[in-house]
Amino acid sequence: MTTWTHDRSPGAAAVPAYAQPQKVTQARVLRSELTKLRTQPSAFWALAAAAVAIIGFGILYSLLTAARPPHGAAVAAFDPAAVSLAGVQLAQIAAGVLGVLLITSEYASGLIRASFAAVPRRLPVLWGKAATLAAATAAVSLPAAAAAFWAGQAILGRHHLAVHLTHPGVTRAVAGSALYLAVAALLGLGLGALLRSTAGGISALFGLLFALPIVAGFLPGNWAGEVGKYLPATAGQAVTTVHPDPATSLAPWTGFGVFCLYTAVVLGIAALRMRRGDA
Amino acid sequence: MIEINALTKRYGATTAVSGLTFTVRPGVVTGFLGPNGAGKTTTMRMILGLDEPTSGSVTVNGRPPRTHAAPLRELGGMLDPRAVHPTRSAYHHLLALAQTNGIRRSRVDEVIDAVGLREAAGRSAGKFSLGMGQRLGIAAALLGDPATVVLDEPVNGLDVEGIRWIRTLLADLAARGKTVFVSSHLMSEIAQTATHLIVIGRGRLIADTSVSEFIAAAAPAAARVRVRSSDQDALAALLRSPEVTVEAADDGALIVSGLPAGHVGAAAGSAGITVLELVTEQASLEDAFVDLTQDAVEFRANSRPPAGLTMEETK
Numbered sequence: 001m002t003t004w005t006h007d008r009s010p011g012a013a014a015v016p017a018y019a020q021p022q023k024v025t026q027a028r029v030l031r032s033e034l035t036k037l038r039t040q041p042s043a044f045w046a047l048a049a050a051a052v053a054i055i056g057f058g059i060l061y062s063l064l065t066a067a068r069p070p071h072g073a074a075v076a077a078f079d080p081a082a083v084s085l086a087g088v089q090l091a092q093i094a095a096g097v098l099g100v101l102l103i104t105s106e107y108a109s110g111l112i113r114a115s116f117a118a119v120p121r122r123l124p125v126l127w128g129k130a131a132t133l134a135a136a137t138a139a140v141s142l143p144a145a146a147a148a149f150w151a152g153q154a155i156l157g158r159h160h161l162a163v164h165l166t167h168p169g170v171t172r173a174v175a176g177s178a179l180y181l182a183v184a185a186l187l188g189l190g191l192g193a194l195l196r197s198t199a200g201g202i203s204a205l206f207g208l209l210f211a212l213p214i215v216a217g218f219l220p221g222n223w224a225g226e227v228g229k230y231l232p233a234t235a236g237q238a239v240t241t242v243h244p245d246p247a248t249s250l251a252p253w254t255g256f257g258v259f260c261l262y263t264a265v266v267l268g269i270a271a272l273r274m275r276r277g278d279a
Numbered sequence: 280m281i282e283i284n285a286l287t288k289r290y291g292a293t294t295a296v297s298g299l300t301f302t303v304r305p306g307v308v309t310g311f312l313g314p315n316g317a318g319k320t321t322t323m324r325m326i327l328g329l330d331e332p333t334s335g336s337v338t339v340n341g342r343p344p345r346t347h348a349a350p351l352r353e354l355g356g357m358l359d360p361r362a363v364h365p366t367r368s369a370y371h372h373l374l375a376l377a378q379t380n381g382i383r384r385s386r387v388d389e390v391i392d393a394v395g396l397r398e399a400a401g402r403s404a405g406k407f408s409l410g411m412g413q414r415l416g417i418a419a420a421l422l423g424d425p426a427t428v429v430l431d432e433p434v435n436g437l438d439v440e441g442i443r444w445i446r447t448l449l450a451d452l453a454a455r456g457k458t459v460f461v462s463s464h465l466m467s468e469i470a471q472t473a474t475h476l477i478v479i480g481r482g483r484l485i486a487d488t489s490v491s492e493f494i495a496a497a498a499p500a501a502a503r504v505r506v507r508s509s510d511q512d513a514l515a516a517l518l519r520s521p522e523v524t525v526e527a528a529d530d531g532a533l534i535v536s537g538l539p540a541g542h543v544g545a546a547a548g549s550a551g552i553t554v555l556e557l558v559t560e561q562a563s564l565e566d567a568f569v570d571l572t573q574d575a576v577e578f579r580a581n582s583r584p585p586a587g588l589t590m591e592e593t594k
Contacts, residue, residue: 024349024350109365
């Protein structure tokens with residue numbers, strides 16, 4: 001006897017009951033956000049791009065520097081760690097854009113409404129995204145920065161220009177590069193959550209990171225340095241530099257603290273908007 | 280149970296929903312009917328806690344929708360079947376939603392099987408047809424086995440088999456004591472799916488009634504009688520009264536409104552007029568629905584008379 005009527009109706013089965021306990025917790029939302037990040041191909045590509053930028057551009061810049069090594073007085077001011085970590089400048093684009101996209105893609109598709117229906121208090125979603133984003137960016141950037149450093153120093157070492165990881169400030173600069181990128185990604189997330197638009201979020205991110213320093217550069221006299229050192233990117237990158245110049249840069253951790261503060265303010269305003277308003 | 284009290288939602292100068300009060304009870308399928316733009320989706324967004332009411336209140340199972348500790352156990356909703364990340368698989372879409380509430384993986388598989396998406400579960404949800412998207416949206420709504428289910432236009436894009444499936448599914452959920460609230464802009468669709476009916480137009484409540492009462496009340500008023508006789512002019516003069524209108528159709532027949540066919544035939548017979556054709560033309564449910572919502576449109580138009588007109592003139 002055939003049962004074709006049954007087989008042909010794919011939804012014939014009723015939905016069974018489910019009596020297991022349920023409850024929203026921040027840890028569970030975090031797990032959900034990790035699942036989303038893992039299963040979003042664009043996130044994989046953004047993180048891969050960041051790693052390639054850090055390592056590839058670091059090696060390239062080290063090779064170029066080795067081909068035209070500094071002479072005379074320039075040797076004293078030469079920062080070999082900075083040369084090998086030059087790719088961070090490129091990688092911050094990938095990290096920041098990933099941060100923007102992580103939230104604006106949900107607004108664009110409407111998925112955010114399903115996310116908020118499942119987590120009606122909403123803010124656990126933002127914190128879950130922030131935690132997974134920062135962790136994933138740091139987890140990819142740290143080994144990439146270390147690899148770029150070692151490869152760069154190997155290239156520069158042939159001209160006796162290399163610096164060792166145990167040299168004061170060098171480990172901090174390498175680890176700081178990963179921290180800087182993680183916070184840059186969070187800044188993107190905050191801007192994306194605040195503006196709810198991919199184009200708007202990316203524009204605001206580029207404005208803060210790249211346009212502001214250019215504008216500040218037009219300020220007269222030593223204002224350029226004094227104001228410039230408090231701008232988000234300049235402040236944040238103090239932690240990625242072995243010997244920051246006090247005229248144009250804050251102390252490493254002070255600068256990073258300022259960068260974190262900017263990011264916290266943006267995320268805080270975004271959180272207020274997310275919690276109160278219409279989704 | 281969904282309780283809506285004096286609910287109003289304004290977006291800037293536009294009033295989407297105005298003073299809505301109704302209750303959606305458990306154990307039956309309640310249809311939510313209104314033309315496109317009537318405020319159905321806005322109302323559902325407020326039920327799901329996605330939009331904040333401008334004034335008034337919504338409770339789901341006795342509490343404001345955003346205060347439940349286990350939201351997917353209380354309320355499952357589907358607003359837009361395309362609201363998925365385009366490159367994430369259907370399985371991972373559901374898994375991520377389930378994980379927020381601590382729902383097990385086995386349950387994700389269960390709902391995937393129940394909506395018939397087993398074969399497609401590994402594919403990117405963005406490549407789904409509208410019908411498959413509806414099934415995925417319904418799977419997401421049912422993940423937590425919620426006491427209240429809210430679905431916005433769930434039959435849109437479904438084939439005949441899919442429509443039959445969803446009717447069975449909704450009836451099954453209601454039979455298990457759940458509150459089922461389903462919107463549509465098609466009266467005929469709701470008539471076959473729901474037993475209770477909430478009708479809105481222009482953001483206002485028009486009817487809160489059982490489907491059978493709505494049909495019974497709408498049909499006689501909308502019924503018209505088509506008659507042809509040996510003397511149409513005499514018959515028209517005979518039938519015309521303040522309650523009865525008589526119009527001539529293009530083919531010469533008379534269209535009589537406000538009088539049953541039997542009365543028309545009896546009147547003709549007593550006057551010695553031979554009836555050649557006598558038919559009751561039942562207005563469709565859609566006509567009754569359009570008549571109802573048309574009133575709401577006119578009410579809105581009259582509530583703001585153009586400059587220079589007095590209220591008497593607009594009435």
